[in-house]
Amino acid sequence: MAFSRLRPLALSWSIVGLLLVGGVTTANVHAQDPSTGDVASRVDSLFARWDKSSSPGCSLGISQDGAVVYERGYGMANLEYGLAITPQSVFNAESITKQFTAMAILLLAQRGQLSLDDEARTYITELPDYGGPLTIRHLLTHTSGLRDVWQLHMLAEPRDWTSEDDLRLLGRQQALNSPPGTAFEYLNFGYSVLGLIVERVSGQSLRTFADANIFRPLGMTHTFYHDNPRMVVPNRAAGYQPAGAGTFQVAKPFWYGAGKIGGHGGLHTTAGDLLIWEQNFADVRVGTPELVAAMQTKWYPPGSDTNFYGFGVYEGQYRGLRRVWHDGSGAGYQAYVIRYPDHGLAIAILCNVTPVNRAQIASRIADIYLAKSFPAPAASIPTVAPPAEPVVVTQTELAALAGTYWNPLTDRVLQIVFQDGQLTGDDELLTPLGGGRFRLGGRPNALLFPPQKAGASQEMHVLAPGETIVFSRMAVPSYSSIDLRPFVGKYVSTEIETTYTLTAPDSDLVIQIRGRENIVMRPVFADAFKGEGLQGEIQLFVKFMRDAQGVVTGFTLSETRARGVRFVRVE
Numbered sequence: 001m002a003f004s005r006l007r008p009l010a011l012s013w014s015i016v017g018l019l020l021v022g023g024v025t026t027a028n029v030h031a032q033d034p035s036t037g038d039v040a041s042r043v044d045s046l047f048a049r050w051d052k053s054s055s056p057g058c059s060l061g062i063s064q065d066g067a068v069v070y071e072r073g074y075g076m077a078n079l080e081y082g083l084a085i086t087p088q089s090v091f092n093a094e095s096i097t098k099q100f101t102a103m104a105i106l107l108l109a110q111r112g113q114l115s116l117d118d119e120a121r122t123y124i125t126e127l128p129d130y131g132g133p134l135t136i137r138h139l140l141t142h143t144s145g146l147r148d149v150w151q152l153h154m155l156a157e158p159r160d161w162t163s164e165d166d167l168r169l170l171g172r173q174q175a176l177n178s179p180p181g182t183a184f185e186y187l188n189f190g191y192s193v194l195g196l197i198v199e200r201v202s203g204q205s206l207r208t209f210a211d212a213n214i215f216r217p218l219g220m221t222h223t224f225y226h227d228n229p230r231m232v233v234p235n236r237a238a239g240y241q242p243a244g245a246g247t248f249q250v251a252k253p254f255w256y257g258a259g260k261i262g263g264h265g266g267l268h269t270t271a272g273d274l275l276i277w278e279q280n281f282a283d284v285r286v287g288t289p290e291l292v293a294a295m296q297t298k299w300y301p302p303g304s305d306t307n308f309y310g311f312g313v314y315e316g317q318y319r320g321l322r323r324v325w326h327d328g329s330g331a332g333y334q335a336y337v338i339r340y341p342d343h344g345l346a347i348a349i350l351c352n353v354t355p356v357n358r359a360q361i362a363s364r365i366a367d368i369y370l371a372k373s374f375p376a377p378a379a380s381i382p383t384v385a386p387p388a389e390p391v392v393v394t395q396t397e398l399a400a401l402a403g404t405y406w407n408p409l410t411d412r413v414l415q416i417v418f419q420d421g422q423l424t425g426d427d428e429l430l431t432p433l434g435g436g437r438f439r440l441g442g443r444p445n446a447l448l449f450p451p452q453k454a455g456a457s458q459e460m461h462v463l464a465p466g467e468t469i470v471f472s473r474m475a476v477p478s479y480s481s482i483d484l485r486p487f488v489g490k491y492v493s494t495e496i497e498t499t500y501t502l503t504a505p506d507s508d509l510v511i512q513i514r515g516r517e518n519i520v521m522r523p524v525f526a527d528a529f530k531g532e533g534l535q536g537e538i539q540l541f542v543k544f545m546r547d548a549q550g551v552v553t554g555f556t557l558s559e560t561r562a563r564g565v566r567f568v569r570v571e
Contacts, residue, residue, distance in 0.1 A: 040070065042368050046361045047074040053082070056240040056248060056332075056353035059089050061271030062365065065344040066279040071272060077237035077352065079248060090222055090236045090268050091350035093335045094328025097225070097267035098191045099295065099312030100210055100277075102140055104198045106291050106311065107213055113201050116140065123197045126171040134180040136197065139190040140311045141299040145176035148561035149189045154538050155559060156496040158515040166192075172495050177563050184309060187561065188264040191312075195263020206263060217286050218276050223269040225262050229253075233268060237352040239332020248353065251332025265330060274348035278339045281324070296324050296341075318363060320375040327359065338362050343373050391432040398423050398432075401449050404524055405460045405471035411541040411558035413530045414460070414471055437463075474525040484509050486552050487544060491567035493557070500567060511540075527552075 043060070050057035057075015061068060073085030108114050114123070116137040121127045127134070138144040149166050152173075159165075166189075177185060195206045202209045207225035215223045226233070243249040281292050295311040308316045315324050318340075325338035334351040336358035347365050349358045367374075402418035416425045423430040428441030436449045448461040462469040484504035491500045501512040509529055511519040519540060521529035527544040541558040554568040 039368060043070065043365060044072070044074075046364050047072075050075040050351075050353065050356075053084070054079075054246075056237075056351070057085050058349055058351040058353075058356065058358075059085050059087060059091065059237075059271045061087065061275045061348040062369065063275040063279065063346045064369070066283060068272060068275060075353070077235070079238070079240065085237060085352070086235075087272055088222070088235050088270060089350075090233055090270055091335065091352060092226070092239065092265075092328075092331060092333040093267040093269050093274070093337075093350065094265045094330045094333055095188070096269075096274070096326050096328045096335050096337055097263070097265045099326055100214060100225075100267060101191050101194050101198070101206070101263040102295060102312030103214055103287060103291075104206065104210055105136060105140065105194055106295065107287060108198065108201050110288065110291055114197070120144070120193065120197070123200050124167075124170075124193055126167045128171060128173060130176055130180075132180060134176075136194070137299075138180045139194050141309060142184050142186050142190060143181050143299070144187065144190050145178040145180050145183070145185070146170070146187060146190060146193075147173050147177055147563070147565075148187055149192075151538070151559050151562040152496050152565070154534055155540075155557060155562065155565065156498040157513060167196075169496065172497070174495055174566065175564050177561065185561065191264035192262065198263070206266075214286050215273075218280060220269070220273040220276050223267065223273045223277075225266045226268045227262055227266060236268070237350075240353045241332050242354070251354075253331050265328065269350070271348040271350050274337045274350075275346050278337065278346035278348070281339060281341065282344070318366065321366075321370065321373060323366075325359075325362075329354065334358055336362055338366075340366065340370065343370055345369055391434045393432040395421055401458065401460075403458065403473040404476050406474050406524055406528075407469060407471045410469075410560070411543070411563055412471075412560070413524055413539070413541060416460070474528075477523050477526055479507060479509070479523055481505070481507050489552075489569050490571045491554060492570050493565055493567045495565050499570075511542075 043062075044051070047058055047060065049055075051074040053076060055075045056077075056079065057073070059073050060071060062070040071087040073087060073089060075085055077083045077085045077089045105114070105116075109116055114136065117135050119133050119135055120139060121129065121134070134144055134146075139146075149169055152169055153161055156169075161169075170189075170193075198206050198209055204212075205225075205227060207227045210225055214220070222235075239251040239253065240248040241251045280286055281296070284292055296313060296315055297310050298308060298315050299310065308314050313324050313326050315322070317323060321340055322342055323338055323340050325336070328335035332352060332354060334354055334356045336349045337347070339346045345366065347362045349356075349362060351358065398421070399418045401423060402416050405414045405416060406412070414425055416423060416430070423438065425440055425447070430438040430440055430447065432438055433446065436451070438447045438449070440447055446463045448463055450459055450461065452458045457475075458473040460471040460473070462471065481504050484507070487509055488502055488504050491502065492498075493500075498513065503510045503512060509521040509523075511521060511531065511533075513519070516533065517535075519531045519533045521531040521540070521542060524530050524541070527546070529542045531540045531542075532538065533540060538559050542555050543558075544552050544555045547553050552569060554566065557565045557567060
């Protein structure tokens with residue numbers, strides 16, 4: 001089921017105006033003419049999987065130099081009522097929200113109402129004093145080091161959290177994940193804090209401020225921060241997730257207002273409105289050229305020459321052409337918006353089903369529209385990485401690499417298993433590439449096992465873009481139920497206002513949390529354990545503390561984005 005409109009290229013944004021219509025242009029001689037059936041059919045084929053009346057799908061918008069050249073809906077906005085997705089369908093844009101929150105902050109800075117280098121505590125007095133500056137700029141660039149409050153929710157006893165609860169929880173944190181400004185760590189809650197700063201400085205709700213200062217001036221008439229879960233939203237597409245055998249179920253919604261702070265993911269919009277926004281980076285009507293340039297400037301932590309994030313947007317290259325983009329995902333929605341600023345092409349994809357490889361689809365669309373602009377030939381981007389060339393590695397060599405590996409900076413644990421003549425990690429196959437290198441499943445990152453140094457533990461290096469993350473193999477102890485008795489007891493964390501009860505039935509250490517399933521912990525090294533909770537949604541690492549007499553007095557608890565939470569033994 002599809003609704004589409006083909007449009008000719010336009011002379012300029014001023015001709016397009018709010019109606020997004022215009023005439024033919026030769027402004028970009030390399031752009032493909034989208035009015036040809038061949039181009040349209042090639043684009044449509046990318047969405048064929050969802051282009052049917054029995055499936056949720058996506059809304060697509062493509063613009064060239066500010067004019068919409070193609071827009072179409074694929075699949076259904078509502079399966080219960082048989083309503084198809086159209087270009088007017090409204091979706092939750094999830095993390096694409098962040099660039100609008102960043103713009104709101106920058107507009108306040110432009111007016112002199114705040115500075116990006118102000119300490120966040122100036123406006124969010126609930127924030128603790130961590131002994132050094134934690135600024136608005138740190139929040140914008142995901143370098144604040146703050147713990148993720150929503151991960152703290154999952155570590156705590158379940159309850160109905162409100163915005164006030166979140167701020168109180170934030171104020172109780174005694175430490176950071178990392179010193180501000182030293183490391184990039186994507187943090188949703190940081191942008192929620194920015195949204196609250198907008199509200200406290202402007203004296204308006206984030207929704208009201210953004211509507212008056214961003215959306216209405218640009219003519220984004222279908223865009224708003226969704227801050228009321230009871231609000232009726234015309235043309236809203238429902239979010240879905242697969243339920244097996246080609247069927248779907250309604251995804252559980254996230255509420256970003258009425259109890260949640262919405263600066264990170266509360267935006268509702270259409271693909272066409274996102275294209276209007278993208279043109280503001282080229283023909284600035286909200287903000288200034290200097291301001292939008294700042295948004296797209298990558299910020300580098302000290303000592304680093306690799307980063308790809310500005311203020312609410314990623315910046316990088318595809319096939320030699322500069323691109324600026326952001327994605328979003330959650331509650332059955334997936335979103336992607338990208339712009340090739342030097343070639344005037346913008347693409348907006350909004351979907352109401354997971355999973356959709358929208359980044360790959362957007363790249364394929366760019367391949368079509370910018371075919372003559374790329375300095376490099378098109379490279380296939382398969383769904384999974386191609387198999388590596390066969391490398392002969394003996395069973396003995398493979399077995400020698402198995403074990404439990406730990407990174408002390410993040411408390412992340414990776415289990416490398418040798419079974420049936422193969423190595424696996426995180427239940428994915430390690431394909432040998434030679435020289436101690438392996439590919440983990442279909443991921444772009446590679447693993448390197450360097451030669452083991454005399455007297456040292458075997459290391460495993462995760463080779464990510466621009467950085468190497470070092471893990472060390474640990475000597476895993478074997479505990480009996482008697483050995484585990486020193487850890488048994490009740491432990492309280494004032495940071496998350498929760499009690500954990502630790503028991504040792506048989507030879508397992510078990511964490512009991514009121515209202516949650518029990519978590520079985522496995523040893524990593526002496527006094528350290530790992531486990532999974534919430535059906536695998538959280539990965540816990542616990543490291544116990546002892547006093548001078550060797551008595552266990554407490555432990556620190558770490559998850560991916562909330563590390564070092566302290567628990568004290570009370571009995």
